[in-house]
Amino acid sequence: MYGLCLNPVLLMTSSPAEREIMPYDVVVVGAGPSGLACALRLKQLDPERMVAVIEKSAEIGAHILSGAVIEPQPLDELLPGWREQPPPVCVPVEKDQLFFMTRAKRIRVPTPPQQNNHGNFIVSLGAMCQWLADKAEAAGVDIFPGYSASDLAWNADGSVAGVIIGDMGINRDGEPKDSYVQGIEIHAPVTVMAEGCRGHLSKQLIRKFALDADSDPQTYGIGIKELWQLAPGKGQAGLVQHSIGWPLDPDIYGGSFIYHLDKDRVAIGFVLGLDYADPEFSPFEAFQQFKHHPSVRPLLEGGEIISSGARAVVEGGIQSLPRVEMPGAILIGDGAGLLNVPKIKGTHQALRSGMEAAEHLVAKGSAEGFDKRLRDSAVAHELHKVRNIRPGFHKGMWRGLLTAAIETVTAGKLPRTLKNHADHEQMQQATEYDAPDRAWQERDLPPRDRLASVYFAATAHDEDQPVHLQILDPDVCTTRCVAEYNNPCTQFCPASVYEMVEDENGLRLQINAANCVHCKTCDIKDPYQVINWVTPEGGSGPNYQNL
Amino acid sequence: MKILVGIKRVVDYNVRIRVRPDGRGVETDGVKMSINPFDEIAIEEALRIRESGKADEVIVVSIGGDECQQQLRTALAMGADRAIQVNSSEALQPLSLARALLKVAQSESADLVILGKQAIDDDNSQTGQMMAALWGRPQATFASRVELDGTTARVTREVDAGLETIEVELPAVITVDLRLNQPRFVKLPDIMKAKRKPLDRTELGDLDIGADAPLSVSDFAPPPARGGGIKVDDAAALVAELKQRGLV
Numbered sequence: 007m008y009g010l011c012l013n014p015v016l017l018m019t020s021s022p023a024e025r026e027i028m029p030y031d032v033v034v035v036g037a038g039p040s041g042l043a044c045a046l047r048l049k050q051l052d053p054e055r056m057v058a059v060i061e062k063s064a065e066i067g068a069h070i071l072s073g074a075v076i077e078p079q080p081l082d083e084l085l086p087g088w089r090e091q092p093p094p095v096c097v098p099v100e101k102d103q104l105f106f107m108t109r110a111k112r113i114r115v116p117t118p119p120q121q122n123n124h125g126n127f128i129v130s131l132g133a134m135c136q137w138l139a140d141k142a143e144a145a146g147v148d149i150f151p152g153y154s155a156s157d158l159a160w161n162a163d164g165s166v167a168g169v170i171i172g173d174m175g176i177n178r179d180g181e182p183k184d185s186y187v188q189g190i191e192i193h194a195p196v197t198v199m200a201e202g203c204r205g206h207l208s209k210q211l212i213r214k215f216a217l218d219a220d221s222d223p224q225t226y227g228i229g230i231k232e233l234w235q236l237a238p239g240k241g242q243a244g245l246v247q248h249s250i251g252w253p254l255d256p257d258i259y260g261g262s263f264i265y266h267l268d269k270d271r272v273a274i275g276f277v278l279g280l281d282y283a284d285p286e287f288s289p290f291e292a293f294q295q296f297k298h299h300p301s302v303r304p305l306l307e308g309g310e311i312i313s314s315g316a317r318a319v320v321e322g323g324i325q326s327l328p329r330v331e332m333p334g335a336i337l338i339g340d341g342a343g344l345l346n347v348p349k350i351k352g353t354h355q356a357l358r359s360g361m362e363a364a365e366h367l368v369a370k371g372s373a374e375g376f377d378k379r380l381r382d383s384a385v386a387h388e389l390h391k392v393r394n395i396r397p398g399f400h401k402g403m404w405r406g407l408l409t410a411a412i413e414t415v416t417a418g419k420l421p422r423t424l425k426n427h428a429d430h431e432q433m434q435q436a437t438e439y440d441a442p443d444r445a446w447q448e449r450d451l452p453p454r455d456r457l458a459s460v461y462f463a464a465t466a467h468d469e470d471q472p473v474h475l476q477i478l479d480p481d482v483c484t485t486r487c488v489a490e491y492n493n494p495c496t497q498f499c500p501a502s503v504y505e506m507v508e509d510e511n512g513l514r515l516q517i518n519a520a521n522c523v524h525c526k527t528c529d530i531k532d533p534y535q536v537i538n539w540v541t542p543e544g545g546s547g548p549n550y551q552n553l
Numbered sequence: 554m555k556i557l558v559g560i561k562r563v564v565d566y567n568v569r570i571r572v573r574p575d576g577r578g579v580e581t582d583g584v585k586m587s588i589n590p591f592d593e594i595a596i597e598e599a600l601r602i603r604e605s606g607k608a609d610e611v612i613v614v615s616i617g618g619d620e621c622q623q624q625l626r627t628a629l630a631m632g633a634d635r636a637i638q639v640n641s642s643e644a645l646q647p648l649s650l651a652r653a654l655l656k657v658a659q660s661e662s663a664d665l666v667i668l669g670k671q672a673i674d675d676d677n678s679q680t681g682q683m684m685a686a687l688w689g690r691p692q693a694t695f696a697s698r699v700e701l702d703g704t705t706a707r708v709t710r711e712v713d714a715g716l717e718t719i720e721v722e723l724p725a726v727i728t729v730d731l732r733l734n735q736p737r738f739v740k741l742p743d744i745m746k747a748k749r750k751p752l753d754r755t756e757l758g759d760l761d762i763g764a765d766a767p768l769s770v771s772d773f774a775p776p777p778a779r780g781g782g783i784k785v786d787d788a789a790a791l792v793a794e795l796k797q798r799g800l801v
Contacts, residue, residue: 028742064565065585094583133583153741174738187738235574269574312571466567549567552583 025170026190030058030148032367033168033194035155035207037061038070039131039353040339041200042138043084043360049145051368057147058192059139060169062154062524064545066139067132069524070202071231071317071553072353073263073273074131075099075123075246080357085141093137095130095552097267099123100244105301107251107262109445112301118414120348120392123246128265128273130233130552131353154541158207159191166334168193169207174543177470196373197335198363200356203318204526205341206540217328217337223428224322224343225396226530227260230293230500231275231315232462233552237308241270248350250403253295255442258282259399259406262296263350264305271312272305273553277350279321279399280429280498280531285436285491289527290316290456290500295446306451313551314453314462316500316525321347321396324389326426331376338363342380346388347396348410358385391417397424433533436492456502460521464549465501467520467542474542475503475517475528482534483515491533498531523548554608554723556599557663559654560592560628562621563674572775579674579773588624591669593631594729597736598699599667600632607701608665610634614657616641616650622752629747630739636750637661641757651683652762657755658688663724665706670695670728681728691721694728 032048034041037059045057063069081088102123105112139149156172171189176182199208203226212218245266254260260278267273276293297306320326320343327344330337338344338359345352362383366376380386398409413420453459467474477483487493488506493515495504501521507514524547529539564570565585573580588596599611613628615621616639625636639653658666671678685692693699697716698709701723710717711730721727785791795801 026742028745068585130583148745150741150744152739171741185735185738187740190741192741238574310571462569464567464569549565549585551568551585 025188028058028190028192030192030194031055032057032196032198033192034059034198034200035169036200036202036205036339036341037066037139037149037151038135038200038202038339038356039138040341040356040360041198042135042142043080043357044198044200044338044363045147045149046138046142046145047084047361047364048367049142049147051364053146055368058194059142059147059149060153060155060171060192061149061151062541062544063547064152064549065136066149066151067135068549069547070132070135071229071315071550072131073231073265073275073350074129074353075126075265075351076129076134077126077351077354080354080361084357084361092127093129093134095128095133095267097128097243099126099128099246101246103245103247105247105249107249107253107299107301109252110300112249112299118348118410120346120414121248121350128244128246128267130273132550132553152545153189154544155207156189156541158210159193161334164333166197166211166332167191168197172541172544176472176543178472180472183470195334195371196367199335199337199341200339200360201341203320203340204529204539206529206538208337208341209529211332211335211337212328215329215332217330217332218326221328222322222325222426224320224326224328225426226280226429227277227319227321228280228289228498228500228525228527229275229277229317229319230290231273231553233312233314234272234274234306234309235312236270236272236305238270240305240309241268241272242266243268249296252299253292253444253446254278255284255444256403258287259396259403262293264302274302274306277319280318280527281400281427281432283432283434284439284441285433285494285533286439286441286497288497290459291446294449294451295444297451298447298449303451311452311462313464313553314459315523315548315550315553316527317523318526318530319352320345322426323347323396324386324393325397325423327386327389329377330380331373334373336363336373336376344385344389346392348392348414355385355388358383393418394420394422394424397426400424400427430531430533430535433491433494433531435490456500457521460501460523463501463523464551465521465523465547466549467522467546469520471543471546473517473519474540475519475522476538476540477515477517478536478538479534480515482536484513487534488513495528495532495537498527500525500527504528554664555610555612555661556602556608556665556667557654557658557661558592558595558599558611558613558628558633559666559668559680560596560613560615560624561589561669561672561674562586562615562617562624563589563672566590566673572773576773586620586623588627589669589672589674591671591673591729591731593736594731594733595667595669596628596631596633597734598729600737601734602699602701612637612661612663614639614654616645616653616757618642625752626747627739629750629752630743631737632743634750636752638752638754639757639760640754646766646768647677647679648683648765648767649762650680651687653757653760654680654684655687656760656762658684658724665723666726668726668728670730678728681726685726688724688726691725692728693719693721693725695730696727697730697732699727699729699733
């Protein structure tokens with residue numbers, strides 16, 4: 007319905023000459039841990055440097071979602087003394103537990119060394135980013151929440167000149183409303199792309215500069231999380247629990263996390279690889295089933311949900327790491343793909359890559375050489391060591407656990423590197439795939455369904471704006487996809503954005519764009535790669551509280 | 554002519570409100586805070602009046618802790634000329650707010666005070682009316698249209714029976730309703746300009762408004778949770794079910 011050719015935002019940005027331009031020394035896209043660490047470090051090293059950070063969420067931290075257990079060492083380097091004034095949600099890990107789940111039982115198994123969290127902290131990454139943003143602003147960084155970097159600005163020599171801020175006040179048909187405000191351009195000698203997993207501008211840059219020519223396809227997972235206020239006395243602050251096994255089929259990579267914060271609050275969530283084969287599989291439903299396991303359900307009973315959300319995560323590791331520099335721009339954090347899968351952690355990598363980027367820019371003044379610097383750094387070494395663990399699970403959980411054990415014992419020194427595959431190519435056709443009996447049950451804990459979950463994400467988009475989920479070829483949905491895959495977008499989207507509707511004009515895809523929580527799963531998992539996620543009007547999207 | 558606009562920092566309207574576990578108020582920890590939407594409309598109206606050449610200056614004032622400077626900066630980025638924070642660590646009741654706003658209006662010699670018709674957190678809808686009474690000046694509440702003509706304001710009010718148009722002599726207090734205007738988006742460069750605009754900070758104690766608080770809050774409770782629904786097969790079953798529950 008809204009094909010690429012009809013997209014007004016793209017058409018309008020074709021006349022960039024009239025836009026106001028604000029010059030900076032460095033512009034950072036995305037106020038997550040990598041972008042904020044980069045901006046803050048730049049100011050620490052060179053207070054004169056003008057640094058801008060653009061963030062699409064209405065408030066810093068409102069679009070970010072993570073477990074999150076973090077390794078504190080990069081924070082010690084970035085902000086010595088931070089432990090005296092920690093972020094608002096910051097609980098030292100007291101105890102680690104790993105379980106193997108069956109339908110009826112959970113069995114305690116030894117915690118692998120990568121998941122030893124002694125000395126780590128449970129945080130809300132959203133709250134931590136707000137805290138970091140305050141420090142960066144105090145250091146003189148200009149942070150602009152509520153503005154989306156909707157497109158790239160180019161120099162005549164083909165290098166990246168900066169970003170174009172999305173126009174505001176455009177109606178659903180692409181025409182300016184009374185409230186129309188043209189977005190400006192922010193130019194800088196270096197643009198730092200810190201958009202997080204599957205950033206829509208980073209995706210364009212990777213394609214344009216063929217940054218992934220020498221790397222494996224990137225692979226992803228989806229993380230779904232809820233923050234609960236438990237009944238009084240049920241929380242055990244500092245307890246960190248993970249599980250593998252049920253409710254996932256053995257050929258799906260993933261597991262759960264339950265992190266006990268203070269004040270009887272727990273973060274509970276599920277992360278699973280997006281290379282699963284079943285087109286009718288629902289990650290959201292798997293997570294909800296997990297909550298109803300007899301060992302989990304009693305924890306939540308009598309409590310209430312505070313906030314919920316979802317976000318894709320990168321899992322490709324070093325094999326899938328694209329070249330992270332190009333003329334005029336660099337990639338950092340999960341936008342580059344630095345998450346350490348066996349540790350289930352990316353924040354320390356994001357912070358460190360941001361600091362590396364800042365140090366590089368102050369030393370060299372340009373993007374050139376950053377790829378080598380990052381690959382020679384602790385960030386890449388850490389990924390190299392664990393490179394075979396995630397792809398080891400391509401042949402199922404048991405083979406994966408065996409590979410993980412071997413790779414852990416040998417510390418990644420075996421002279422082999424397993425390949426990654428593209429997630430959207432792993433889906434099997436609906437008629438070919440024979441789903442196992444998962445024995446999933448009726449549920450009664452909230453949220454009842456995905457729409458109820460969206461309510462807890464407090465997501466908000468002005469309905470009168472162009473649909474920000476572009477279907478490049480809408481005919482595919484109603485012809486090939488419905489026949490071959492039974493429209494998996496209606497299943498994998500955790501926010502019920504996609505619906506197949508039959509009306510007088512026949513079958514069509516209805517896009518409930520206002521529900522979108524900006525997780526990017528559709529952009530990744532759609533088997534035909536016809537869904538293109540672009541930024542909606544600045545300030546739209548979820549309003550996560552302490553996720 | 555000077556216009557004074559009062560704004561309040563409140564929990565954003567998109568946020569799901571939760572009562573704090575201790576039952577002493579609503580949760581604001583980690584919650585997005587914004588300018589009260591009606592106050593945003595008040596700012597927009599003041600800016601439009603100034604842009605039409607009928608006012609020279611728009612001053613925004615907020616009463617609260619330093620965190621409300623964030624909302625004042627937003628108002629400055631929208632286009633207000635300067636801002637005043639009346640520093641107060643405690644949340645004030647409407648009567649005290651009215652007294653404090655009056656002190657500011659008088660010291661600034663404001664010709665027009667524009668306020669939101671109510672704040673979305675306590676829904677009191679009292680401050681503007683009390684302020685006008687204390688000031689001994691006219692009030693025009695729930696405005697959906699405002700026209701200034703020299704020393705008078707012609708205000709269309711949204712009332713239960715429809716629209717009522719009244720004329721008030723300035724200085725006056727106008728409180729604004731939802732349909733008056735649609736507040737503008739802030740242009741990004743204006744955020745930078747707003748950082749250089751003056752934001753003065755006064756202590757509430759220095760305004761000498763007294764400390765009486767006639768209201769006391771006894772309890773906060775969420776609305777009762779809705780029970781689950783049932784599905785019925787047809788209209789007859791629905792009627793039977795309603796009858797059984799004594800609802801028809």
